[in-house]
Amino acid sequence: MALLDIDNLHAKIDGEHGKEILKGLSLKVNPGEVHAIMGPNGSGKSTLSYILAGKEDYEVTDGTVTLDGEDLLEMEIDERAAKGVFLAFQYPVEVPGVATMTFLRASLNAQRKKRGEAEVSTPDFLRLVKDKAAHLGINQDMLRRGVNVGFSGGEKKRAEILQMAILEPKLCVLDETDSGLDIDALKVVSEGVNALRSPDRAMIVITHYQRLLNHIVPDFVHVMNKGRIVRSGGKELALELEANGYAEYQQDAA
Amino acid sequence: MPAVQETVDQVRSLDVDQYKYGFFTEIETEKAPKGLSEDTVRFISAKKNEPEWMLEWRLEAFRRWLTMREPDWARVSYPPIDYQDLYYYSAPKRPSELSIDDIDPEILATYEKLGIPLRERDALLGIASGGTKVAVDAVFDSVSVATTFKEELSKAGVIFMPISEAVREYPELVKKYLGSVVPVTDNYFATLNSAVFSDGSFVYVPKGVRCPMELSTYFRINERNTGQFERTLIIADEGAYVSYLEGCTAPMRDENQLHAAVVELVALDDAEIKYSTVQNWYPGDKDGKGGIFNFVTKRGDCRGDRSKISWTQVETGSAITWKYPSCILRGDNSQGEFYSIAISNGRQQVDSGTKMIHLGKNTSSRIISKGIAAGYSDNTYRGLVTAHRKATGARNFTNCDSLLIGDKCGAHTVPYIESKNSSAQFEHEATTSKISDDQLFYCRQRGLDPEEATALIVNGFVKDVLQQLPMEFAVEAQKLIAVSLEGSVG
Numbered sequence: 021m022a023l024l025d026i027d028n029l030h031a032k033i034d035g036e037h038g039k040e041i042l043k044g045l046s047l048k049v050n051p052g053e054v055h056a057i058m059g060p061n062g063s064g065k066s067t068l069s070y071i072l073a074g075k076e077d078y079e080v081t082d083g084t085v086t087l088d089g090e091d092l093l094e095m096e097i098d099e100r101a102a103k104g105v106f107l108a109f110q111y112p113v114e115v116p117g118v119a120t121m122t123f124l125r126a127s128l129n130a131q132r133k134k135r136g137e138a139e140v141s142t143p144d145f146l147r148l149v150k151d152k153a154a155h156l157g158i159n160q161d162m163l164r165r166g167v168n169v170g171f172s173g174g175e176k177k178r179a180e181i182l183q184m185a186i187l188e189p190k191l192c193v194l195d196e197t198d199s200g201l202d203i204d205a206l207k208v209v210s211e212g213v214n215a216l217r218s219p220d221r222a223m224i225v226i227t228h229y230q231r232l233l234n235h236i237v238p239d240f241v242h243v244m245n246k247g248r249i250v251r252s253g254g255k256e257l258a259l260e261l262e263a264n265g266y267a268e269y270q271q272d273a274a
Numbered sequence: 275m276p277a278v279q280e281t282v283d284q285v286r287s288l289d290v291d292q293y294k295y296g297f298f299t300e301i302e303t304e305k306a307p308k309g310l311s312e313d314t315v316r317f318i319s320a321k322k323n324e325p326e327w328m329l330e331w332r333l334e335a336f337r338r339w340l341t342m343r344e345p346d347w348a349r350v351s352y353p354p355i356d357y358q359d360l361y362y363y364s365a366p367k368r369p370s371e372l373s374i375d376d377i378d379p380e381i382l383a384t385y386e387k388l389g390i391p392l393r394e395r396d397a398l399l400g401i402a403s404g405g406t407k408v409a410v411d412a413v414f415d416s417v418s419v420a421t422t423f424k425e426e427l428s429k430a431g432v433i434f435m436p437i438s439e440a441v442r443e444y445p446e447l448v449k450k451y452l453g454s455v456v457p458v459t460d461n462y463f464a465t466l467n468s469a470v471f472s473d474g475s476f477v478y479v480p481k482g483v484r485c486p487m488e489l490s491t492y493f494r495i496n497e498r499n500t501g502q503f504e505r506t507l508i509i510a511d512e513g514a515y516v517s518y519l520e521g522c523t524a525p526m527r528d529e530n531q532l533h534a535a536v537v538e539l540v541a542l543d544d545a546e547i548k549y550s551t552v553q554n555w556y557p558g559d560k561d562g563k564g565g566i567f568n569f570v571t572k573r574g575d576c577r578g579d580r581s582k583i584s585w586t587q588v589e590t591g592s593a594i595t596w597k598y599p600s601c602i603l604r605g606d607n608s609q610g611e612f613y614s615i616a617i618s619n620g621r622q623q624v625d626s627g628t629k630m631i632h633l634g635k636n637t638s639s640r641i642i643s644k645g646i647a648a649g650y651s652d653n654t655y656r657g658l659v660t661a662h663r664k665a666t667g668a669r670n671f672t673n674c675d676s677l678l679i680g681d682k683c684g685a686h687t688v689p690y691i692e693s694k695n696s697s698a699q700f701e702h703e704a705t706t707s708k709i710s711d712d713q714l715f716y717c718r719q720r721g722l723d724p725e726e727a728t729a730l731i732v733n734g735f736v737k738d739v740l741q742q743l744p745m746e747f748a749v750e751a752q753k754l755i756a757v758s759l760e761g762s763v764g
Contacts, residue, residue: 075715076715097719098722100719101720101721102721106719113712113715115717115730116734117736117738118730118731118733123720123730126730127717127720127721128721130723134721183720187721
């Protein structure tokens with residue numbers, strides 16, 4: 021059974037005259053696989069990530085999404101998180117006054133509680149954070165600061181990956197994690213992501229650019245346009261897109 | 275923020291609208307006849323065995339009160355209060371001044387329910403489990419029922435006792451300082467209090483003494499239709515230091531109850547007073563029925579040079595809050611501070627803030643106010659910062675932040691700034707923000723449910739002020755914040 025099974029998904033922006041954004045999208049993701057989703061602006065890539073996470077601004081009008089065979093669309097946002105869905109935000113949100121450390125711990129314990137697991141002990145937690153943070157070049161000062169407050173673009177993305185490493189999700193959705201990163205930061209972030217690749221964890225990597233996929237090498241590449249997947253292939257498809265652009269797909273779909 | 279988890283557990287364990295301290299204790303009481311007249315004032319004074327001068331003081335206040343009008347400038351609205359339909363004195367029948375064992379067991383049980391040990395040996399058990407020692411004065415309706423650690427304090431020379439006892443035992447001190455910060459004629463509610471106050475705490479810390487433990491008073495209104503008018507007077511003599519905590523709760527009732535307290539602080543040369551309040555009076559139900567009308571006058575006088583007074587308050591209860599803990603910076607180089615968290619939910623109305631009155635040279639003050647409005651509530655910060663003509667070098671920094679939860683509530687900021695000295699420097703910063711859907715989504719995506727997420731965001735918002743509270747109070751306040759915001763996210 022696929023970890024994530026999206027079948028004929030239609031979704032529109034919530035509201036009476038909400039525009040339809042996803043128009044029959046289907047995708048199967050198995051444990052251990054890394055899927056890249058590429059496509060032009062406005063093709064619905066970010067919307068897909070929000071719908072998987074459960075953001076309330078969208079209405080699913082048709083189709084199904086299951087996670088481990090369970091109906092994902094029926095679950096609350098935090099329930100999905102506890103079941104292992106993690107979204108690395110394109111624009112991570114600031115939470116002033118709440119130390120990153122506090123946020124990490126509250127998140128981890130909230131998820132553990134929902135799964136019926138005991139809370140993590142303070143020494144275990146500190147060890148865990150210290151270890152994971154070091155790999156991402158995150159220092160104590162950053163951990164003490166408010167969540168994403170005053171972080172540079174690169175720091176925000178590294179902090180997202182740290183959260184991912186601590187929460188150990190089953191399904192990681194990375195929404196344009198490469199945006200706003202310089203070459204060096206891109207490398208650190210990619211290494212962080214690669215360290216989390218494992219046979220029982222799947223990833224969906226959303227990006228405009230081939231550049232990221234040189235570092236996070238995908239098993240599959242999908243091209244999205246106008247709300248559906250218009251072509252799928254192996255990692256070489258990304259190179260082809262880099263060379264030729266999205267023009268031909270936009271014409272096809274028109 | 276280790277208490278987040280506890281906060282959340284506590285939120286979960288409560289049903290919407292459930293006020294934890296809303297129980298009523300069945301005890302026999304002795305009351306003054308309903309209504310207010312010179313006879314009521316004489317009755318109270320006689321009950322307290324007061325000397326003639328005290329009675330005269332009260333009567334003068336009462337006569338003055340008859341000529342005054344209830345103030346209406348605050349941004350609160352409530353039905354007219356019928357001052358003749360209230361009891362002004364209610365006391366548990368059994369004698370309570372003899373020893374702790376003579377206190378009605380029901381009252382002891384009440385304070386235990388509130389988490390306040392009145393037996394010293396119980397309080398000492400708290401030390402074994404890591405808490406610090408706190409001396410408590412417990413005021414039940416109109417009288418003080420117990421004061422703990424009195425002996426230990428008196429060894430250090432600190433006087434901590436019900437004010438009704440202080441009037442008899444230390445008349446010179448009381449005469450000298452009572453009404454010297456909040457004059458009898460100050461305002462409608464303070465004048466009423468001066469006429470009918472029944473009990474409260476008296477603290478005197480002698481020269482050069484650092485009070486060996488935190489002092490605290492827990493106020494409890496129990497009886498129906500009874501107003502509570504307590505009076506607190508704290509004096510820190512030259513070079514003395516004291517930290518004082520105040521907590522308040524009341525039963526849930528359909529009718530409104532009146533609370534009009536006066537607190538006076540006096541700090542002489544080089545003295546410091548830190549006064550913290552966690553106000554959790556019953557706020558009324560979700561439709562605005564019932565709840566305490568809280569009209570309080572709190573003022574500190576930095577009378578001596580280099581003295582310091584610091585107010586920290588966490589306001590979560592009351593249907594109406596009308597309260598402006600202030601500092602008169604009279605001594606040169608004196609300092610005043612005001613740190614406030616005011617939370618309103620349901621139909622609560624809060625009009626609160628502070629006054630910093632700079633009279634002396636090089637005086638400085640700092641105001642950090644965090645207002646949080648949820649539900650249908652209104653939350654107003656009203657502040658006054660003034661520099662007198664002679665207040666050369668006066669400085670003030672004010673920061674007022676408001677946070678809105680939902681779109682039916684209101685936050686208002688009304689700062690008054692006046693300077694009559696050209697060397698004064700006053701700074702004012704203010705922000706209003708909303709808990710955004712994006713913040714909630716972000717937190718929930720990490721596994722926090724809506725209430726956990728709101729508690730976390732709000733705790734972050736008020737962090738600067740929570741840090742000013744004594745440790746145990748900070749944890750309690752943090753829990754209280756979560757409970758107060760219960761049901762505020764849909």
